[in-house]
Amino acid sequence: MKWAMIFGITILTALILWYELPKINQNQKKDKYVLIALSAMSWVLAVLLLFFPNMPGPTELVDQIYKPLGKLLE
Amino acid sequence: MNSFHIPKISKTLLVILLSILLSLVIGCWDRREINDIAIVLSTGIDYINEDEIELSVEIVMPEEMAGHIGEGGRGGDRSTFVESATGVTMADARSKLQQKLSRFLFWGHAENTVIGEKLAEKGIREHLDFFSRMPETRLRNWVFVSEGKAKDLISSLPHLENSAAATFIELSEFQIGMNVTMKDLMQMLKSDTGGAALPIFESLPPKKEKGKLEGRFQPYLSGTAVFKDDKMIGKLNDEVSRGLLWIRDEIHYATVTVDVEEEGATGKVSLELIRSHTELIPKIKNNKWSMILKIYAEDDVIQNASHLDLRNPDFIKMIETKMEEAIEERIKLVVEQVQKQMKVDIFNFNESFQRHYTKEWQTAKKNWDEIFPEIEIEYIIEAAVLRPGTSTTPSAVPERELKDE
Amino acid sequence: MIEKGKISAAQMALMMHPTIIATGILFVPSISAAKAGRDMWLSPIWGSFIGFLVVFIAYQLHKHFPNETIIEYSEHIVGRIPGKVIGLIYLLFYLHVNGIIIREYGEFLSGVFLMTTPESVIFGSMTLVCAFAVRGGLEVIARSAQLFIPIVVLLFLLIVFFLALDLAPTNMLPVFEEGITPSILGAAAPAAWFSEFLLIAFLLPYLTDKEKGLKWANLSVLSVVFILVITNVTALFLFGEITADLLYPVMSAGRYVRVAEFFTHLESIIMAIWILGTFIKISVFYYALVLGTAQWLKLSEYKFIVLPLGFLLVLFATWSAPNLTELKGFLGTSAVFYLLSVQLVLPSILLLIVVIQKKVIQKRSIQA
Numbered sequence: 060m061k062w063a064m065i066f067g068i069t070i071l072t073a074l075i076l077w078y079e080l081p082k083i084n085q086n087q088k089k090d091k092y093v094l095i096a097l098s099a100m101s102w103v104l105a106v107l108l109l110f111f112p113n114m115p116g117p118t119e120l121v122d123q124i125y126k127p128l129g130k131l132l133e
Numbered sequence: 134m135n136s137f138h139i140p141k142i143s144k145t146l147l148v149i150l151l152s153i154l155l156s157l158v159i160g161c162w163d164r165r166e167i168n169d170i171a172i173v174l175s176t177g178i179d180y181i182n183e184d185e186i187e188l189s190v191e192i193v194m195p196e197e198m199a200g201h202i203g204e205g206g207r208g209g210d211r212s213t214f215v216e217s218a219t220g221v222t223m224a225d226a227r228s229k230l231q232q233k234l235s236r237f238l239f240w241g242h243a244e245n246t247v248i249g250e251k252l253a254e255k256g257i258r259e260h261l262d263f264f265s266r267m268p269e270t271r272l273r274n275w276v277f278v279s280e281g282k283a284k285d286l287i288s289s290l291p292h293l294e295n296s297a298a299a300t301f302i303e304l305s306e307f308q309i310g311m312n313v314t315m316k317d318l319m320q321m322l323k324s325d326t327g328g329a330a331l332p333i334f335e336s337l338p339p340k341k342e343k344g345k346l347e348g349r350f351q352p353y354l355s356g357t358a359v360f361k362d363d364k365m366i367g368k369l370n371d372e373v374s375r376g377l378l379w380i381r382d383e384i385h386y387a388t389v390t391v392d393v394e395e396e397g398a399t400g401k402v403s404l405e406l407i408r409s410h411t412e413l414i415p416k417i418k419n420n421k422w423s424m425i426l427k428i429y430a431e432d433d434v435i436q437n438a439s440h441l442d443l444r445n446p447d448f449i450k451m452i453e454t455k456m457e458e459a460i461e462e463r464i465k466l467v468v469e470q471v472q473k474q475m476k477v478d479i480f481n482f483n484e485s486f487q488r489h490y491t492k493e494w495q496t497a498k499k500n501w502d503e504i505f506p507e508i509e510i511e512y513i514i515e516a517a518v519l520r521p522g523t524s525t526t527p528s529a530v531p532e533r534e535l536k537d538e
Numbered sequence: 539m540i541e542k543g544k545i546s547a548a549q550m551a552l553m554m555h556p557t558i559i560a561t562g563i564l565f566v567p568s569i570s571a572a573k574a575g576r577d578m579w580l581s582p583i584w585g586s587f588i589g590f591l592v593v594f595i596a597y598q599l600h601k602h603f604p605n606e607t608i609i610e611y612s613e614h615i616v617g618r619i620p621g622k623v624i625g626l627i628y629l630l631f632y633l634h635v636n637g638i639i640i641r642e643y644g645e646f647l648s649g650v651f652l653m654t655t656p657e658s659v660i661f662g663s664m665t666l667v668c669a670f671a672v673r674g675g676l677e678v679i680a681r682s683a684q685l686f687i688p689i690v691v692l693l694f695l696l697i698v699f700f701l702a703l704d705l706a707p708t709n710m711l712p713v714f715e716e717g718i719t720p721s722i723l724g725a726a727a728p729a730a731w732f733s734e735f736l737l738i739a740f741l742l743p744y745l746t747d748k749e750k751g752l753k754w755a756n757l758s759v760l761s762v763v764f765i766l767v768i769t770n771v772t773a774l775f776l777f778g779e780i781t782a783d784l785l786y787p788v789m790s791a792g793r794y795v796r797v798a799e800f801f802t803h804l805e806s807i808i809m810a811i812w813i814l815g816t817f818i819k820i821s822v823f824y825y826a827l828v829l830g831t832a833q834w835l836k837l838s839e840y841k842f843i844v845l846p847l848g849f850l851l852v853l854f855a856t857w858s859a860p861n862l863t864e865l866k867g868f869l870g871t872s873a874v875f876y877l878l879s880v881q882l883v884l885p886s887i888l889l890l891i892v893v894i895q896k897k898v899i900q901k902r903s904i905q906a
Contacts, residue, residue, distance in 0.1 A: 075849065079842040087838050097846035104853045116857040117634045118865075122872045125879075129871035132573070132726050162655040241803070265783070268650045271793040271803075306799060316777065316794065323779045488711040 061109060068105045072098050168195070171236035174213060174298035177283030178260055179249035181219055186252065186260070188226035189217035189284040190238070191298050213296040215288045223263035240269045245301045246276045246315065247334070249283035253358060253365035258322060264315050272316040275305045278358040278365065280335035289336040291351045300352050301334065308385040310354040310374060322363055326501040327484075328477030329360035330377065333368060361477045369470060376467030379428060379460060380480045382411035389432070391455035393439050393448075400439020402452055404432040404518065413485040417493055423509040424482055428460060430515070434522045442535050443521040456516035468510055476506045540832050540840055541743075543677035547750040550741045551758035553683040556690060557822045558589075558762045559769075560815030561642050562731045563694070563788050566766065567773045569870045571781035574724025576710060578774055578781070581721055582766035585728030588882060589759040592735045595885045597752045600742040602892050608739040608885070609830040615888050615895075624884065625834045629827065631880045633847075636823040637854025638865070638873075640665060643816045644855065645862050650789060651809065661852045668821045669848040672828055673841050676744055679821045686814040693807050694765065697788075698772050700795045700804065705775035728766060730874040733881035735759060740826040785866075824851065 076098055083090045107114060122129070175191040191213045216233055220226030231238055246264065248257055264270045279286035291300045305312050310332045313321075321329035335355035357374040359367045369377060378384040387406040392399045409430035416423045434443060434452070441448045471479060483501060487494045497504055545553075570578045596608075603611035609628060613621030644660040652660065671679050714721075738755050745751050773787040776794065784790050792808035795801070828847055832840035859865035 071849065075845045079845060083842055084838065089835070090837050090839075090842065093835055093837060094842050094846060097843060097850070101846055101849040101853060104850065104857075108853060108857060112856075113860060114857070116859075117630070117854065118638070118858045118868055121634070121876050122868055125872035125875045128875040129873075132723065132871045132874060162659075163652045268653065272790055273794045273796055273802075302799075314794075316780070316790075319780050319783070320778050323783070484708070487715075488708070491712045491715050 064109050065106055068102060068109070072102045072105075165237060165239075169237055170239040171234055173238055173240050173243045174296060175245040175247060175287045175301065176240075176243055177215075177217075177247040177249065177279070177287045178223070178252055179283050180251035180255055184221055185219045186221075186223070186226060187217055187219045187249075187284065188223060188230055189215055189287060190230065191215050191287045191296065192234075192238075193296075213298065215284065217284055223260050240267065241271070243270060243274055244298055245287075245305075246274055247279050247283040247286055247301075248276065248331070249279055250281060250358075250365070252283075253278045253331075253360070256363045257360075258363040261315070261319065261322070265319060270315075272314065272319070274315040275301060276313050276315055276318050277301070277332045277334050280333055280355060286334055286336050286352060289352050290349050292349050293351075297352060304334075304352075304354055308383075311357055311378065311381075311383060321360075324483065326478060326498050327481070328475075328479045329363070330479040331358045331360065332356075332374075333358050359471065359475055359477055359479055361475070366477065367470075367475045369467065372463075373467045373470055376463040376465070377471070377479065379409070379411060379464050380413075380426065380467065382409075384409055384411075388435070389456055389459050391452060391459050393441060393451065393455060400441065401436075402434060402439055402441070402455075403436040404452070404456060405435045407431045407433055407519070413480075413482065415482070415486045415489045417486075417490055421509070422486070422497075422504055422507065423511060424485070425511045425513060426464065427513045428515065429517070430456070430460065431517050431519055432456060433520045434518060437522075437524075440530055440534055449518050449521070453516045453518050456518070457514040460514050460516065461512050464512065472506055472508070472510075476502060478505045482508060540837070541676055541829060543675045543680075544744055544746045545676055545680040545741070547745050547747050547754035549680040549684060550738060550745060550751070551754040551761070552687050553680055553741070553818060553822055554735060554738060554755070554758040555761050555765075556683065556687055556815040556818040557737060558731050558734055559765050560812070560819040561639060562728070562762070562766055563769045563815075564646060564786050564812065565642060565866070565869060566727050566731060567770050567787045568782060568784060569727040569866070570724040570770060571773070571787070572724075572870070573726070574721045575715075575779070575782075576712070576774065577714060577718075577721035578724050579710065579767055579770045581724035582728045582763055582770060584722055584725035585732050585766075586759055586763040588729040588878070589732030589735050589762065590756065592733050592882055592885070593738065593752070593755045593759055595882070595889050596736055596739040596742065597755065599739065599885060599889055599892065600751070602896075604748065605743050607743055607829065607833060608736075608888075609833045612888060615891050622834070624888075625830065627880065627884070629830050629834060632823055632827040632830065633850065633854055634858065635877070636820060636827060636851055637858045638869075639816070639820055639823060640851060640855035641858050641865060643812075643820070645865065646786065646789075646812060649862065650786070650805075658852065658856065661855045664817070664820065665824075665848045665852050665855075668817060668824050669844050671817075671821045672825045673844045676741070676825065679818070679825055682821070683818045686818060690811050690814050691765070693811050695768075697792055697795065697804055697807060698768060700797050700801070701772060701776060701791060703797075704794065705772065706778070707775055709775050709778040710771075726874045727870060730869075730877040732759070732762070733877050736881040736885060737822055737826055739885070740829055785862075824848070827851075 076094070079094055080091065083094065172193045173190045174193060177189040177191075179187040179189065181187050192215070193213055216230060218226050218230035218233060220229050227238065248260075252260070264274065265272065287297045289297050291297065294300045294303065311330060313331050318329060318331065321327060332354055333356045334352050336350050336352045354371070356371050357369040357377055358365050359369060375384070375387065384406065387409075388403055389406070390401050390403040393402055409428060412427040414425040414427060416425060437443060443449065471477060478501065482505065483498070486497065566582075567578065570581045574581050599608070599611065603614065606614070609625045612624040615621065616624065640661050643664060644657045647660050648655060648657055671682060735755070735758075738751075742748070742751050769788060772791060773781045776791050777784060777787060781787050789805065789808050792804045795804045824847070828840050828844050831837075831843055831847065837843070859868065
């Protein structure tokens with residue numbers, strides 16, 4: 060099942076790339092790299108979340124930082 | 134990146150194909166057609182033993198309902214049936230109930246919740262949670278206690294409506310007795326000082342009586358159940374309940390009959406309430422708590438069974454005074470039972486004091502149970518008879534017997 | 539400039555209105571009620587001071603850098619590298635917060651209506667629709683706001699109107715039973731919501747009538763206060779003490795409507811309000827994220843990063859909280875300070891630096 064999900068995620072990422080890449084001006088190398096990098100990031104995060112759904116996320120990080128203040132409102 | 138280049142038409146085709154594929158995949162998880170659901174109208178909860186409750190539901194029979202509309206409301210057989218199951222909690226009983234039915238139970242249209250008398254005595258809080266937590270249910274859901282088993286009450290088949298649920302709804306909309314929705318009940322139970330009150334419904338046992346169809350019995354409002362915390366501790370009968378409505382400013386229909394003096398004998402005049410307003414005025418003087426009940430009621434005469442000629446304003450004055458006494462008497466009945474015997478504040482005195490004496494309330498709320506029975510009640514009742522109805526003199530009384538002075 | 543579209547100040551106000559209230563009317567009453575109790579109707583008014591403050595700060599910064607967004611001018615204020623860091627903070631912030639908003643949207647939908655539908659599908663479909671709006675550019679979002687918001691507000695007022703008979707104003711009394719503190723504590727969540735007005739820092743440079751910007755932004759804050767106060771008053775008058783017990787008081791209120799025996803079950807209207815409002819809200823946040831990213835990386839345009847960022851947003855929505863209880867706990871506590879520090883404190887520091895810099899330059903020119 061998980062492999063099917065990875066396949067789905069890959070297809071989705073590929074679809075985005077396939078749709079957007081041809082539209083970028085040939086001279087804009089940076090744009091292309093950004094698009095590929097962002098897509099790669101999404102792919103990696105999606106796969107990570109698939110295997111470790113309980114991985115501590117940004118909310119936990121923020122919560123840790125602001126906990127002393129947040130306690131004031133508990 | 135020319136390899137990515139695909140002719141425009143095939144691209145459009147691809148998008149269409151993808152959308153079709155997607156639409157096949159998504160949107161089926163929560164699909165539930167009208168003919169897959171069993172619509173619950175009334176819910177009854179009964180006490181079985183320490184661990185178990187019985188959940189009964191009144192469910193609409195779809196064909197019956199449809200048939201009736203087609204035939205212009207024949208008002209014949211019942212259009213609902215009752216099914217029940219036992220379980221340790223409401224949710225547990227529900228799942229057992231679901232196994233007995235071919236359709237998915239749907240609570241979105243549930244209108245009534247009936248609590249069996251025995252269960253009410255054991256405590257109701259834990260069962261109410263089900264209604265506030267389940268996404269389908271609404272908080273506007275009439276709640277009442279049944280005399281006897283809730284299951285029997287929702288199984289009763291009335292004369293006028295074709296389901297018990299419809300009767301409950303009509304009676305509640307009528308506003309003859311207390312009207313309590315799930316929201317109101319939760320508010321009453323949430324307060325840490327007041328008690329709760331729920332209307333009691335009763336269903337007459339089928340007696341062979343002329344003018345009534347066999348096997349039909351009419352649920353009717355028979356009084357008020359008084360709760361302390363979430364347990365029922367007493368009942369008020371119909372007459373006493375009326376007084377409660379006066380105090381809570383919830384009275385909408387009332388017919389008061391007063392005795393009038395007339396040369397030795399007494400006659401009777403009946404008045405119908407048009408509108409009334411009750412105001413609670415709390416007072417704390419020298420650490421003595423008292424409450425002024427200020428009631429203003431407007432009435433019309435609907436029957437004059439005496440020989441008084443109501444064209445005389447003095448008689449109207451007299452009737453007004455009698456009326457005031459009658460109302461006070463009714464209220465005193467409930468005060469005696471609720472304030473002195475049950476000692477539960479279902480008069481909303483707590484809120485009234487909280488609003489007017491915020492500071493004193495902070496300390497008083499801890500021992501409100503002791504303060505409440507000691508509160509002295511003062512009555513300021515003003516009744517106004519606005520119209521003598523549509524006839525002036527008592528009808529069909531010979532002129533010489535009329536009393537006009 | 540990357541964004542070629544132009545909007546009017548009134549359109550900006552219309553866009554910002556649902557950006558605050560969309561999730562505000564569903565989540566805030568319950569959070570406020572838990573702290574403020576009977577005085578919850580006052581909380582949005584306290585909270586609005588933060589809103590006016592943020593608008594003021596954003597506008598002052600805008601006056602110093604009329605054609606730039608906060609991502610661009612932070613580099614000019616504190617220098618290139620620290621500026622990039624601040625920019626990154628904003629981008630990650632909007633990524634995270636928008637993820638939370640999409641999560642809130644999904645939680646409500648799957649908690650109340652679509653119980654068995656996978657959340658990823660709910661997130662994905664909404665994000666996709668918003669992606670189309672964002673790809674269309676600022677004008678498209680502005681026009682959809684113009685189209686939807688009057689409907690949203692009208693429907694909302696309609697529900698309040700239908701509830702009128704069931705409202706018990708006495709639930710409000712006594713006012714200030716435990717002093718003024720509870721109502722101020724209850725204002726924490728609304729204040730955090732109001733701080734989202736910083737988003738106008740992304741919209742102000744593209745106004746056609748810049749002189750009206752401040753006026754309309756303030757009007758927008760006022761309209762939000764109005765709706766939030768009505769929301770809280772309705773919830774309070776209807777539910778009294780049990781408001782805090784209900785997860786979505788407005789939803790329960792919509793279900794409570796019963797007019798003339800047959801006019802019932804208005805939850806579909808609440809649903810319409812929720813989806814239309816949230817659509818604008820997510821789009822505005824999404825747009826800020828996309829535009830900010832493009833400016834931060836100095837790209838030639840922003841359209842092509844819309845979809846990949848949308849994918850990331852859906853992932854952040856799933857990643858942002860393990861369950862609704864933790865999400866709501868976070869929104870009521872740490873999130874308040876998180877939102878305020880990024881959307882109020884950080885821009886205030888930027889403004890302070892700008893003002894000091896200007897003073898120093900003035901002094902030097904006088905001395906010279």
